[in-house]
Amino acid sequence: MRKLSALACCAMLVAVPGLALANPALAQKKNCMACHAVDKRLVGPSFKDIGAKYAKQDAAADLATRIVKGSSGRWGPVPMPANPQVSVEEAQALSTWILEQGGKP
Template identity: 65%
Template structure:
């Protein structure tokens, strides 16, 4: 029993980051245009993570794009500003996206 609980705890610890803020992304309508692992209207979150991996200031850059919107980075379809996301939520979402691989 103890071994099962330890295994379960380790599994959750490894899997938790992948779902840590997917609920927030869903609540803030990010998932209407993005998916974790496939392109919809916008790029997948994994593609975004790959593009910004290891870049200084990536969290702040992505958080700014979440709040203010952006265009030209992923093609002709612009990302609209998301007024329902505050700065703290945008930073949390950006940090989560950057954990995806």
């Protein structure tokens, strides 16, 4: 019975429209990996560095806004362009996932 309940919960997560679960696949799909990597600097900072920098702050909403609208001057002279192909829900999920990377070794 427990296995059936767990399976039903997972199925509900998949069936909920608008629910964006962030992971490296979503970051790849939304072109984040063109400039960022999980654990090393490319054009922009690594997701681990971003997560570590903002770990002690309530930064998820701010990061989500910067994902969609872009930003400059936070990590050096190269600006992060706007990403209008990323929905607000996806940006929120990505920002939460990025912040989680800061606590990983």
